[in-house]
Amino acid sequence: MKIKKAYTTLLIVPMLLVGLSACGTSSKNESSVSAETDKVVSTDISTEEEEVVETATTIASTTTAESTSGTTIDLSKETGETVEITKAGTYTLTGTYTGQIHINADKADVTLILKDAKITSENGPAIYAEDADKTTLSLVGENTVSDSSNYRETETEPANAAIYAQDSLIVTGEGALTVEGNYEAGIRTKDDLVIDGGNIIVEATTDAVKATDTLTITGGMLNLTAGNDGIQASGTDPDQGMMTITGGKITISASKQGLQATNKIEISGGELTVKDSYEGVEAANIAIKGGNTTVYSTDDGLNASSDTSSDLSIEISDGELSIYAGLSSQGDGLDSNGSITISGGTINIYDPSNAGDWSAVDSETGTTLTGGVVTQISSSGEKIVLTEETIQSQGPGGMGRMNGGSGRF
Numbered sequence: 001m002k003i004k005k006a007y008t009t010l011l012i013v014p015m016l017l018v019g020l021s022a023c024g025t026s027s028k029n030e031s032s033v034s035a036e037t038d039k040v041v042s043t044d045i046s047t048e049e050e051e052v053v054e055t056a057t058t059i060a061s062t063t064t065a066e067s068t069s070g071t072t073i074d075l076s077k078e079t080g081e082t083v084e085i086t087k088a089g090t091y092t093l094t095g096t097y098t099g100q101i102h103i104n105a106d107k108a109d110v111t112l113i114l115k116d117a118k119i120t121s122e123n124g125p126a127i128y129a130e131d132a133d134k135t136t137l138s139l140v141g142e143n144t145v146s147d148s149s150n151y152r153e154t155e156t157e158p159a160n161a162a163i164y165a166q167d168s169l170i171v172t173g174e175g176a177l178t179v180e181g182n183y184e185a186g187i188r189t190k191d192d193l194v195i196d197g198g199n200i201i202v203e204a205t206t207d208a209v210k211a212t213d214t215l216t217i218t219g220g221m222l223n224l225t226a227g228n229d230g231i232q233a234s235g236t237d238p239d240q241g242m243m244t245i246t247g248g249k250i251t252i253s254a255s256k257q258g259l260q261a262t263n264k265i266e267i268s269g270g271e272l273t274v275k276d277s278y279e280g281v282e283a284a285n286i287a288i289k290g291g292n293t294t295v296y297s298t299d300d301g302l303n304a305s306s307d308t309s310s311d312l313s314i315e316i317s318d319g320e321l322s323i324y325a326g327l328s329s330q331g332d333g334l335d336s337n338g339s340i341t342i343s344g345g346t347i348n349i350y351d352p353s354n355a356g357d358w359s360a361v362d363s364e365t366g367t368t369l370t371g372g373v374v375t376q377i378s379s380s381g382e383k384i385v386l387t388e389e390t391i392q393s394q395g396p397g398g399m400g401r402m403n404g405g406s407g408r409f
Contacts, residue, residue, distance in 0.1 A: 075117060085110060093117045103129040107167075109136075114177065116141035121162070123152045129165035137163070139173030139198040146180035149205075161188030161210070169211075171220070172197040179203070185210050186224075195220050195248070207232045208254070214242045215261070217270065222250045230254040230274070233261040236308055243283070245270050245291065257282045258295065262308065267291050267319065280325070284309045288316040288345060294324075301325035301349070304336035312338030312364075316372065321347045330357040333376075340367040342374060353379040360386065367391050 070090030073083065075097030082100050085091060088108030093101065096118040103110050110132045119126045126145045129135040147162040162181045163169075169189040171177070174197060179186040181204030187193070193211035196218040202208040208224035209215070212235040224230045230252035235241040241262025246269045252258045258274030259265055261283040268289040274280045280295030284306035295301045301323035304312040314336045323333045333349035334340055340363040349360040360376040361367055369388035376384045384390075 070111070070113075075119065081123075085112075093119070098122065100124055101127045103127075103132050103135060105132045107131065107133045109134045111136040111138060113138045113140060113173075114143040114145075114175070116143065118144045119146075120144075121147045123148070123150075125159050125161055125164040127163045128159055129167065129169065130159075132165070132167055134168040134170065135165050136170040136172065137177075139171070139175030139177050139200075141175050142178075143175060144178045144180070147183050149182045151183055159188075160206075161185035161204075163187045165189040165191070168192045169194075171195045171200065174198070177201070181205055181208070186226075192216075194218070195222070202226075204228075208252070210234060213240045214244070216244045217246070217248050217250065219247045220249075222248060222252075224250070224252045224254070226252070226254040226256075228255060229257045229260045230277070231259050232257070233263075233265075236262050238263070241283075244268075245272065251275060252277070254278075258297070259283075262306070267293060279303045279331075280323070284312055286314045288314075288319050288321060290319040292320040294322045296324045296327065297331060298328040299326070299331035300335040301331075301333045302335065303332075304338055304340075306337075310338075312336055314340045314363075316342045316347060317344045319345045321345060322350070323348070324350045324352070326352045326358040332359045332362040334361045334363075335359075336363045336365075339363055339365045342367070342369045343371040345372040347372060347374045349374070349376050351376060351378045361391050 070092060072092040072094065074095045075083070075093055076095030078097055078099065080099060082102050085101065085103045086105055088105060088110060090111040090113065092113040092115055094115045094117055098120050100121045101112070101119060110129070112127070112135070114137060124147065126147050145162050151158055160183060162179050163186070168191045176199040179200070179202045181202065184204070184206040186202035186204035186208045188210045190212045192214045193209070194216045198220045200220060201223045203225045204227060206226065206228040208226040208230050210232045215231065215233040231243065233241045233243040243259060243261040243265045245267045248270045250270065250272045252274045253276040256278050258277040259281045263283065264285040264287070265281060265283040266287040266289065269291045272291060272293045274295045274297065277297045279300045280297040280302060282303045282305060284304060286302055286304055302314055304314045306312060314334055325331045325333045340361060351360070352358065367388060369391065374386040376386055
C-alpha cells in the first residue's frame with residue numbers, strides 16, 4: 001500500500017491496491033473511488049496555496065484498481081466522512097466504517113457488493129445513491145447498515161433512509177443485511193425497487209421498505225418492523241404506486257399498514273405474514289392471484305381505498321388467504337369502497353369475538369363470487385361457507401359476525 005500526501009511538487013503514483021487513506025492536513029477526509037482510472041495525480045500546490053486549501057477545501061486521496069472483477073475497498077482503512085463513488089463499475093465493500101458511501105456517478109450503473117460490511121452514518125444515509133441510473137446491492141456474508149436519528153438538514157426534501165437512492169435500486173444475493181432506519185425509513189428509492197434475494201432485516205422509525213414508482217419482490221427473506229408502513233409504494237401518477245410480489249418469504253410488524261400502495265398491489269406468489277398492523281393490505285386495487293398470505297389487523301384485513309381514485313376493487317383468483325381482522329372495536333375481513341370479485345382461491349376469515357362493527361366481506365358496490373371457497377370462522381371454531389347470496393343478503397356491510405365463542409383466536 002502507498003499513501004499519497006499533498007506535496008508542493010507534481011506527483012504521479014501508479015496504483016495497484018485499493019483502500020488508500022489521505023494523509024493531508026485538512027479537517028475532513030474523503031475517499032473518491034473510480035473503477036476506470038489507474039493513477040493518482042496531485043497538482044502542484046505552493047506553500048501559500050496549501051494553507052488556503054487546508055482551511056477551505058478537502059485534500060482527498062483517490063483509490064483505484066485495475067481488475068476485471070471490479071474494485072475492492074477495505075472500509076476499515078478509510079478514515080474520512082465519505083467514500084465517493086463517481087464512475088460506473090462493481091465495488092466490493094468490506095470491513096467496518098463510520099461515514100457515508102456516496103454514489104455520484106452521472107446516471108451510470110453501479111454495483112456495490114456488501115461483503116461482511118458494517119456501515120454506520122452519523123449524518124444522512126449510510127448508503128446514498130444520489131446520482132446513478134441503477135444501483136445494485138449484492139449481499140455476501142453478514143452486513144449491517146444504519147443511520148442516526150439526527151440528520152444535517154441541507155435539502156428541502158432531504159434523503160431520509162439508511163439506504164437511499166434517487167433512482168432505481170436492486171437488492172440481490174445470498175447474504176444477510178440488517179438495516180436500522182433510525183431517522184425515518186430503512187430502504188428507500190424515489191424510483192423503482194426490486195428485491196430478489198438476501199436475508200433482510202429492517203427496523204425503521206417510519207416505513208421499512210419504500211419506493212415511489214414500482215416495488216417488486218421476487219425472492220429473499222424479509223423481516224420488517226416499521227413505525228409506519230411495512231412496505232409502501234407511494235407515487236400518485238398512474239404508472240407509480242405499484243407493488244408486485246411474486247416470491248420470497250415476508251414477515252411484517254407495522255404500526256400502520258402492512259402493505260400500502262397508492263394504485264395497485266398484486267400478489268401472485270411467495271409467503272406473506274402480516275403479524276401486526278392497523279390494516280393488513282391497502283391499495284386502490286388489490287389483486288390476489290396466488291401465494292400464501294396471512295394478515296392480522298386491528299381494522300381491515302384487505303382494504304380497497306384511495307384518496308385519488310374512484311376505481312376501487314379487490315380481486316381474488318387464486319392462493320391461500322387467512323385473515324384475522326377487526327382486532328379492535330371495528331374492521332372487516334375484506335373491505336372495498338368499490339367492488340369485490342372472487343373467482344378462486346381458499347379464503348378463511350376469522351371472526352374476532354370482541355369486535356363490534358365487523359363484517360367478513362364488505363363492498364360498497366357489490367360482491368361477485370364465481371369460484372374459490374370463502375369460509376367465515378368464529379372464535380369457537382364454527383364455520384360457515386359463504387356464497388354470493390348469503391353475502392349479498394346481508395345488505396350494506398356484507399356478512400356480519402357470528403355468535404358464539406369467547407376470547408381471541
